[in-house]
Amino acid sequence: MKKIESIIRPHLLDAVKNALQEIGVMGMTVTEVRGFGRQKGHTEMYRGSEYTTDFLPKVKIEIVLPDELVEAAVEVILRTARTGRFGDGKIFIFPVEEAIRIRTGERGESAV
């Protein structure tokens, strides 16, 4: 089992989710995050002050999935989350030692 963490643009979440669902990803967990990277931040104006922020709104998707699904999932994300501009985000892959479904106590791949 692996865990995929992917940082993407918020407005593409829906498309990514739907495409992942189609290849058999049954669950995922999503978090609102702020990303700092190559993409330039923006400037806000409030009366005499300007605020520049380097932290831009992103969405983090976390998916735990069997090893054999990993490459397919990566493909899907690369395809659906790409705009070709700075800030498209990342995919990180991590090892998972165990997964357990709370409802049933099932462990391992059948739990995800």
Add this chain to the structure above:
Amino acid sequence: MKKIESIIRPHLLDAVKNALQEIGVMGMTVTEVRGFGRQKGHTEMYRGSEYTTDFLPKVKIEIVLPDELVEAAVEVILRTARTGRFGDGKIFIFPVEEAIRIRTGERGESAV
């Protein structure tokens, strides 16, 4: 050392935290997340439109803890976070290479 990540129902957080504390878990970090899975989403109505969402509010608990505490913590979560209905959530276990306490610079198990 391991890291336990557990996705649970928000209203059970308090119960889970208290039970974990009892078995000696001294710290944890909690994040509001949205989960997609087997549990059905809900529908909202605003004038002529209906919105269905598959992303449901969940809470993610992250705990870094010594290997020997892992099973006990898993037990506790399984017991306190279970309602038996779809959507109870998951427990994932990950390897940890190092833990450091910022205040003191301590490393390893004594840091958590």
Add this chain to the structure above:
Amino acid sequence: MKKIESIIRPHLLDAVKNALQEIGVMGMTVTEVRGFGRQKGHTEMYRGSEYTTDFLPKVKIEIVLPDELVEAAVEVILRTARTGRFGDGKIFIFPVEEAIRIRTGERGESAV
């Protein structure tokens, strides 16, 4: 490649980010979290009720970076996020199997 996850005090985020940037960290992802630990929570009053909360606002920084940068980054965080009081937070280090840049498809260290 490693992933550093660090829980810090929110108001120090800016200082930490700037110091990390100086040593060549090019990107990071930040999440608002709530932390439970040795630091005491606070009490709120609303009419006849008192609310005590053990979950305090923290910020989680996630950075995926090449192995050789890890120690430098840890040093920087220890230096910039420390106040010496309970609640300064943690640094956790995790193994990373792969990193991919969505925009280009690049993999490995060049992706972060």
Add this chain to the structure above:
Amino acid sequence: MRGLHRRWSREVLWGIGLLSLMGPTVWAQATSAPTVDAGDTAWVLTASALVMLMTAPGLALFYGGLVSQRNVLSTLMHSFFLLCLISVQWVVLGYSLSFGPDLGGIIGRLTYWGLKGVGGEPNAGMNVPHLAFVMFQGMFAVITVALITGTFVERIRFTAFVLFAVMWATLVYDPLAHWVWGGGWLGKLGALDFAGGTVVHISSGVSALVAALVIGRRRGYPEKVLPPHNLPLTILGAALLWFGWFGFNAGSALAANGLAATAFTVTHAAAAMAGLMWAFIEWKHRGKPTVLGTATGSVAGLVAITPASGYVSTLSALAIGIGAGVIGYWGVNILKPRLGYDDSLDVFGVHGLCGTWGALATGLFASRAVNPLGADGALFGNPGQLLVQLIGVVATWVLAAAMTFLILKVVALVTPLRVTEEEEIAGLDLVLHGEVAYNFLSPGMGGTAHVPARSDAAVAPVRAEEPSRGG
């Protein structure tokens, strides 16, 4: 109808009295055949709008900010829906029950149903159009029912709420308004209630206590209820209540005259004093003055001055405000925790107790020097007035408590009063109304819209968050 509106005609007489002191140049307002005076009408229309504002957005926000995020819309709905529901009840039925020709001192006849024959002509004994009086009074009916809702937020079912509201307005508010202001027995007895201490505040506050007991506590109360989700909304609501209360009390003069100015002043003074008082008690008692406490205190002061507002001096108003701060604080912070009922937003503590204090305080502080056509209170040599006030208080407590109990029992026969525990966890906004108050999430996390095609218009009932699908 002449002679029924005892209270109002008093004020008119007072006007005449004063005017006669001022010489003949001011005869215009004092003719015995009442005419519509533009100034008085301007004020009463303005006051009516102000009292409307008290319910929504005033009370709606005051209450809405205090509940948890998943119940804010259902709480706003209580006030907003009542603004619709009770207003229709009022023009169809309620006004006539309250202010129609007296039937045995108990209730008004249905002469004015649907406001038949009620128009722009002056109301008996007043210089404002009959319809202006209808509207001003109607706004009181609306807010009185709305006040009660604070006790059962976060758990009452909407159907039960609707049934309760209609019955309560018809069986408690309308008779009580008739008793005190519509020519009924309490008014005839000489009970002073300038702007609704008994009719509005005691009745709603006591009913709230009974409803809290009948409907029961929120799941997890007191240990596990959630803190207020949006205090700025609550402060906004409190400030709008204060603003609207000028219409409530000073409008009750039904004229733009010295009496209205008096009522305006003592209202402001009592609210300010009670807010200060509450904050200082908190400061001493618990270490910090809170914003919510200050706002709650000022509402307590507004409640307490309401029955007295046409009869007392500014210094008396300060005293009444001090009392309201102390009594309200005690009710909310000491009494409620000790007894353990879940009157969720403190309707009893603020309206029931401070309304009672105000009604009795009127019997203490009223002075003919302020209003020659009121009465003197105990402190001005007339202890009998305190007794009359006490009778009014007791009658209101009994009527409100008994009828609320009965109505809730009847409603419970027809439909459950509370949502299920699962629904309580999911929140009433989603479960009862299919809506979510705030969508601060990133795009994509907040759901996908689809506009129902014609065929699926009769959509399956919305699922709550918590329940899973079967199997």
Add this chain to the structure above:
Amino acid sequence: MRGLHRRWSREVLWGIGLLSLMGPTVWAQATSAPTVDAGDTAWVLTASALVMLMTAPGLALFYGGLVSQRNVLSTLMHSFFLLCLISVQWVVLGYSLSFGPDLGGIIGRLTYWGLKGVGGEPNAGMNVPHLAFVMFQGMFAVITVALITGTFVERIRFTAFVLFAVMWATLVYDPLAHWVWGGGWLGKLGALDFAGGTVVHISSGVSALVAALVIGRRRGYPEKVLPPHNLPLTILGAALLWFGWFGFNAGSALAANGLAATAFTVTHAAAAMAGLMWAFIEWKHRGKPTVLGTATGSVAGLVAITPASGYVSTLSALAIGIGAGVIGYWGVNILKPRLGYDDSLDVFGVHGLCGTWGALATGLFASRAVNPLGADGALFGNPGQLLVQLIGVVATWVLAAAMTFLILKVVALVTPLRVTEEEEIAGLDLVLHGEVAYNFLSPGMGGTAHVPARSDAAVAPVRAEEPSRGG
């Protein structure tokens, strides 16, 4: 100017008529040489302030809560900026175009540009200062333009919006106000529009429909638009609209008299009834009554009663409210999805359709028994009035639709109407105004302030969120 203000002078005559029934003591308001009456003036000034409140914060919040979080400021800006822009247009030009000396029944002359010679003296045929009338009418102009903005939120460019607004106010609103109220041909024809069913609601609603068609749908509509981001703001806005509408309708009596009280009452009754109605239809049709539906319904009722508010009885108002609930619900929930235009905040469904219903319903329910100087409607034996109303409706539809189309085409020649798709994703607040509505983030995540030194005052244009830097 005498004789131009046909509608107003009617009411004055009505006053005289009533007064003569009441004997000679009330002659003061009935003198033929008009004087400033303090009571009437107090009411009209109050009403003017109330109508101002309808635009901002009323409509601003009603609309602002319904859009997504990234567009709330741009939506608030529409209303707030128009309050500035159209007010200046009004005092400089608009008032004179609308109410200046008639030019062929079509438009007013520029006699009063910059309010030259307009002061505190009574306005022709009224008991209020000329300037009070100017202000009262000016607030109507402001809100009418602001109403339209609901149709093109979340995508219109600010420059296009400003140009459109100025042209629309000058080329649609001002002439139309002149036609109906300023001495123009529609008023002379006998079309009844007490407070703006045609002038305000049909004109804005129909223009909104045309604008929705010309400007086009939001990206992703209907499947992918975001749900309302802050319904409590919307409910607050709706309640403030209701509150302000008392000024709108009852203020249109331009006096604090029986007619004002009538208008106040039927306004309240229709709003309440329509809110109830909408909620009940939802309850039956979709399983749950919603807060937004109830609020929308009450606004629909307010719209529908507007033209009728000086001419109908309370029971008729309830009927008009029922109609508004049904028609508004149908327009918003059935018609719009079926036709597929993106009138984003339902300006056409609520204002266009219910305004049309109200204008026609005036031709049905108007009664001289209510207002002797109005007219009888079809239900009271005068079917001809319905025809006159129909002419008014058709004329307004045609003027509004044709001119809006033209104006938008002209504006599009000068500047693009919409932002780019990338900008739409980033949100108008940041892209057009460089501001973000809410900063609920932890300190440190919300950006670093720097105060621009003098030299970099001419800062580079702010970058949007989505676009990356080149390379």
Add this chain to the structure above:
Amino acid sequence: MRGLHRRWSREVLWGIGLLSLMGPTVWAQATSAPTVDAGDTAWVLTASALVMLMTAPGLALFYGGLVSQRNVLSTLMHSFFLLCLISVQWVVLGYSLSFGPDLGGIIGRLTYWGLKGVGGEPNAGMNVPHLAFVMFQGMFAVITVALITGTFVERIRFTAFVLFAVMWATLVYDPLAHWVWGGGWLGKLGALDFAGGTVVHISSGVSALVAALVIGRRRGYPEKVLPPHNLPLTILGAALLWFGWFGFNAGSALAANGLAATAFTVTHAAAAMAGLMWAFIEWKHRGKPTVLGTATGSVAGLVAITPASGYVSTLSALAIGIGAGVIGYWGVNILKPRLGYDDSLDVFGVHGLCGTWGALATGLFASRAVNPLGADGALFGNPGQLLVQLIGVVATWVLAAAMTFLILKVVALVTPLRVTEEEEIAGLDLVLHGEVAYNFLSPGMGGTAHVPARSDAAVAPVRAEEPSRGG
């Protein structure tokens, strides 16, 4: 008391003057023995309520939205608590100091302490009850102190704030009101200040500047302060300020007459023009018009027109609005950054500078053609008036600056003015009031309630977020 209220009696005379032009039918308002006129009273009571609304929720929200999330309640508390505190100070003491019988042109005698002997009878030289005048003026005292608080939000300690407020009201506001309006030397000199340009805006603005300098900058200012946390609240507040300002300025006619309508109109025109102006300057200067800028601009316009509102024409009002937009923008965007003081919410830039502009502009644009009992300004042939205005401005600057400095130094002897740096980080809401504004978190993350049993009522002082426990 007769003769003291120089300004008011002027308006009454003006009324008489106008009325005499209109023939004998309108004698009612012009009798020399003043009587309570219902229309005037309706307007003054309404205006009093409107001015109350300006402080809370108006100013409270305008300010509250601009601070960071952790300080919003403490900011709301400033306004709400002052509404309580200064209102009590006013009825007990302040009114008498301001408007009691004159003592050497400097201060009023304590004749009216506790509003003894002040009742419903007409106030000297006016047609409204004495108490209506008391309330109207009292709301001015409240908001003036509240305006200052914008300068020291996010860092002042509550105790210091309370002490400062009471002393400032008593030692600055009350004398100044007496000087200008209460029969004092400035009024006698002929300084024109229709509704409070000097008394309210210059005094609060200049005091804010001094307070900013004495109390010092927020930690991290200017680089690290947080952006506004909730701009929709601020826009709501700005709109409510505008709405309430109709009461402030048009109410200052103390009658519902042509002068009130004039003041209403020029107020609206100046606000609209200044809002437009600010937005256009931003658009040119920085590339985008902002919502906050437009709202700030309109407030600047309202400030500037305040002293002039009873004396100038509509076209002059537009000119004053343009000036306010330019000067306010310059003060806030150029001057403040350059000088580096942390007047956090721009009280000096908006109220101090634009108030000064307004007071001087009154000396330019005032015209007897508008108000025969005012004076002509420099542009209408009377340059002397500008000098008189300048004296008023200088006197106010000196009084406000010197006394504020002194008061703060005295308070600092008793109690620290600022919270500690750690408390500043944790936020004043939690540290000073033990409350948190928003709880949007999932249930379970927001804390556990427990109702304090009787014994632990004297709870340990609440800990701040940041400090850890010892050891």
